[in-house]
Amino acid sequence: MPSATTTPTPSAATTGHGEPAWEAVIGLETHVQLGTASKIFTAASTAFGDEPNSHIDPVVCGLPGTLPVLNQKVLEYAVKAALALNLQVAEHSKFDRKQYFYPDLPKNYQISQYDEPIAQDGWIEVEVAEKGKDTYVKTVGIERLHMEEDAGKLVHAGSDRLAGSTHSLVDYNRAGVALAEIVSKPDLRTGREAAEYASEIRRIMRYLGVSDGNMQEGSLRCDVNISVRRGPDAPFGVKVEIKNMNSFSAIQKACEYEIARQIKAIEAGEPILQETRLWDEGKQLTRSMRSKEGSSDYRYFPEPDLGPIEVTPAQREAWRAELPELPAAKRHRYAEALGLSIYDARVLTDERPMAEYFEAAVAAGGDPKAVANWVTGDIAAHVNANRLSIAELPLRPEQLAEMVRLIEDGTISGKIAKEILPELLEKGGSPQAIVEARGLGMISDPAAIGTIVAELLAAHPEEVAAFRGGKTKLQGFFVGQLMKRTGGRADPKLANRILSEQLKG
Numbered sequence: 001m002p003s004a005t006t007t008p009t010p011s012a013a014t015t016g017h018g019e020p021a022w023e024a025v026i027g028l029e030t031h032v033q034l035g036t037a038s039k040i041f042t043a044a045s046t047a048f049g050d051e052p053n054s055h056i057d058p059v060v061c062g063l064p065g066t067l068p069v070l071n072q073k074v075l076e077y078a079v080k081a082a083l084a085l086n087l088q089v090a091e092h093s094k095f096d097r098k099q100y101f102y103p104d105l106p107k108n109y110q111i112s113q114y115d116e117p118i119a120q121d122g123w124i125e126v127e128v129a130e131k132g133k134d135t136y137v138k139t140v141g142i143e144r145l146h147m148e149e150d151a152g153k154l155v156h157a158g159s160d161r162l163a164g165s166t167h168s169l170v171d172y173n174r175a176g177v178a179l180a181e182i183v184s185k186p187d188l189r190t191g192r193e194a195a196e197y198a199s200e201i202r203r204i205m206r207y208l209g210v211s212d213g214n215m216q217e218g219s220l221r222c223d224v225n226i227s228v229r230r231g232p233d234a235p236f237g238v239k240v241e242i243k244n245m246n247s248f249s250a251i252q253k254a255c256e257y258e259i260a261r262q263i264k265a266i267e268a269g270e271p272i273l274q275e276t277r278l279w280d281e282g283k284q285l286t287r288s289m290r291s292k293e294g295s296s297d298y299r300y301f302p303e304p305d306l307g308p309i310e311v312t313p314a315q316r317e318a319w320r321a322e323l324p325e326l327p328a329a330k331r332h333r334y335a336e337a338l339g340l341s342i343y344d345a346r347v348l349t350d351e352r353p354m355a356e357y358f359e360a361a362v363a364a365g366g367d368p369k370a371v372a373n374w375v376t377g378d379i380a381a382h383v384n385a386n387r388l389s390i391a392e393l394p395l396r397p398e399q400l401a402e403m404v405r406l407i408e409d410g411t412i413s414g415k416i417a418k419e420i421l422p423e424l425l426e427k428g429g430s431p432q433a434i435v436e437a438r439g440l441g442m443i444s445d446p447a448a449i450g451t452i453v454a455e456l457l458a459a460h461p462e463e464v465a466a467f468r469g470g471k472t473k474l475q476g477f478f479v480g481q482l483m484k485r486t487g488g489r490a491d492p493k494l495a496n497r498i499l500s501e502q503l504k505g
Contacts, residue, residue, distance in 0.1 A: 020231025026188035033219040040178035041068030052171035060176040062107030074178040077210040087122030095303040104152035112148035141185030150177040191255030195248040238272040254279040338368040366401030394428030403431040
């Protein structure tokens with residue numbers, strides 16, 4: 001982990017009574033569905049949204065005589081995820097059986113990793129932007145990453161006014177899908193930090209291409225562990241788990257609610273129970289689900305049907321060489337090498353395709369700041385409004401760079417660029433060719449602009465007299481008239497200079 005060069009989380013030192021202030025201690029368990037075509041121990045499909053129980057087989061259901069076989073792509077994706085999170089990849093690890101009995105687990109046990117996971121002891125940098133406060137960078141430790149299989153899904157159906165659902169259906173399509181569980185250290189202190197951490201994990205997984213991170217489809221789910229204590233030197237309090245958070249806003253709200261609930265309970269003399277709770281989005285509160293199991297309840301033992309896992313140093317380094325530049329590294333480079341603001345760097349690196357589009361436009365000769373403004377502004381708005389991927393955009397990066405250069409060399413103004421942009425976004429093409437075809441080039445001839453200015457002043461003698469009498473804000477009126485007369489094609493700097501000279505007479 002890097003040395004502590006990051007800004008610490010803001011917190012109060014004491015209460016009004018001289019006691020240390022309450023501090024939350026938060027850790028996340030993030031379940032990432034690895035984007036392999038087949039499941040972790042069988043060739044059954046991982047396709048989402050098909051008919052219930054259409055992607056199962058005897059191995060998924062644990063029928064007698066079946067044996068699991070590890071999907072090698074799962075191992076590759078897990079190791080790449082671990083390397084991106086600065087984890088130490090184990091040369092030797094193993095699978096274990098985790099016993100629990102629930103209708104969506106067809107074998108009544110889950111194949112997971114317990115005491116010898118594939119990777120341990122890592123960290124990531126998280127940028128935390130809280131409303132009304134400066135953005136700061138926090139280093140969050142990661143305890144481990146391990147591989148395991150997912151469970152199925154219960155669908156509660158029917159309705160009864162008093163009892164709720166009258167029956168439940170089980171869909172095993174998700175059972176056996178490969179998961180990487182990423183367990184953070186208890187380094188987070190606010191709901192915002194927890195949400196930003198989860199967002200960064202998702203961003204990294206999507207950059208790697210190991211998961212689509214689609215939270216609506218359950219491809220990324222978070223369990224949040226929260227306790228509170230009196231100040232940073234106090235021992236940890238009783239930990240409460242909030243299960244299956246599936247949005248970043250829910251993570252933040254659930255943390256904030258649970259922190260307040262625990263503090264209120266302790267101050268009222270009520271005990272905090274070690275339990276699993278659920279976030280009720282409609283009521284904006286957490287509610288008790290069940291008491292929390294301990295590791296002894298799962299009766300772990302080594303999985304007898306799978307041999308040990310070996311990752312050689314050569315294989316590990318080969319996979320490391322395939323990693324892309326990750327979001328944090330891009331943010332640093334954009335700010336330091338390209339001179340972009342923290343905000344622009346953050347927006348541009350949120351999705352890998354947008355970062356690649358931006359970099360391609362800069363490589364084609366576009367000024368980084370100008371390109372960033374267009375990409376994060378008009379282009380992003382168009383992509384979002386039309387539900388497009390930026391990779392599908394007809395306006396190619398090199399064409400955007402061409403338009404930026406036309407503005408810089410004075411061929412067109414920013415206003416004209418905005419006029420031709422809709423056509424470029426819809427059809428693509430050469431900005432230079434569109435400008436020439438429409439006769440939209442900038443008027444940069446001083447004599448031509450001087451003639452137009454003289455005509456405007458002659459047509460508005462009262463405004464000229466008022467300007468010379470001290471109402472200098474009227475220059476804006478004349479600028480507007482000049483741009484109207486020229487269709488926005490007058491060179492703004494040249495027009496302002498000539499207009500100022502003639503108005504001052």
